[in-house]
Amino acid sequence: MSSHDSPERDRTTTDADRTERLVERLVDDAAASLGLFSTYLGDRLGYYDALAGASPATAADLAAATGTDERYAREWLEHQTVLGILAVEDADAPAAERRFSLPAAHAEVVTDPDSPNHAVPLAQLVAGxxxxxxxxxxxxxxxxxxxxxxxxxDLREGQARINRPTFRSTLGAEWIPTMPDVDERLRRDARASPTSGAATGGRPSDSPTRTSRFAWTATTWTRHPSRPPGRRSPRRASPTG
Known part of the structure; x- marks a missing residue:
């Protein structure tokens, strides 16, 4: 039991304390929600793709590269910097001259559709x-x-994209082989129709990669899926741990 859940703390916590904690939680939740929708815009408008691997850019540079409005691009860049997703080179420069970049450690999370760390589709899923x-x-x-x-x-694409790394690697290599009759039938059908089946949920890619750290079902999403779903439908699968 953690210290903040201890009986001693509960006995000394007043109603005013509980009220304050709830207010703080709701304020934090609201701020996090706005941050998530800012991330949705970056994904949807191609801002992250434009910044990934590029030289630090001004708002004018980003707007020109993505066909968007400079004023709105600047607001987005500033917000994303406050969130800690982007970095600014010269925070004290005039707003129009500030240059922003996407740290290499963050690029995989927001731009690589086949990475197991590709979490940005969660923003699209929640928007939907x-x-x-x-x-x-x-x-x-x-x-x-x-x-x-x-x-x-948004919900359909977000769900497809968040599942993409797992489905392109683990589904065929690990999960389906645990159901030998299904595995044999799919292989037989694939031999009869070599073009059957298609990948979905992200930018086109020719090579399956690693297992996603995220999985989404119709009811919830969870990190680190590690067990095959057995014979349950993916849309009804229980959270995996």
């Missing part, structure tokens, strides 16, 4: 998850469901 929010509110009132198609392209 809130798209039909009014329909979800109504569903809670009526007990009706919300059709999957209401969540739109």
């Amino acid at each position: 998850a809130v798209k039909p929010l009014e329909r979800v509110v109504e569903a809670y009132r009526t007990g009706a469901g919300v059709p999957f198609e209401e969540y739109g392209r």
Whole structure:
């Protein structure tokens, strides 16, 4: 048991303390949500791709490279720097002259669709998850469901992209072979139709790589998937540890 969960602390914690902690948590959650949507913009607009491996760029440079507005590009660059995702070379320079870069250690996370550390699709997935929010509110009132198609392209693409590294490596190499009858049938069908099957969920790539540190199902996402899903459908799979 950690110190902040100890009975001694609980006995000395007042209602005012609990109120304050909840306020702080909600403020932190709101800030994190805004940061995630800023990351969504960087992914969607190609900002990360433009910065990856390039020389430090001004807002004008980034806007020109991506066909976007310089003012908005500058706001995004500043926000991402505050979040710690980007670095600024000359913070004291006038705003229009500041140069920003994407650290090499961060590039894999936001630009490499086949990396096991490619976490940026989570931003797209979450953006899609809130798209039909009014329909979800109504569903809670009526007990009706919300059709999957209401969540739109972002949820579908985000789910596909976050699963891509695992599906392109572990699915065929490790998981399916644990089901010999399914494995044999898929191999037989592949021999009969060599073009069957397609990769999805990211930029085109010819080579399967490593297992993703993230996996998404219809109900939750988890880090470090390590067990094969057995015969359960991927959309109904339980979280793996």
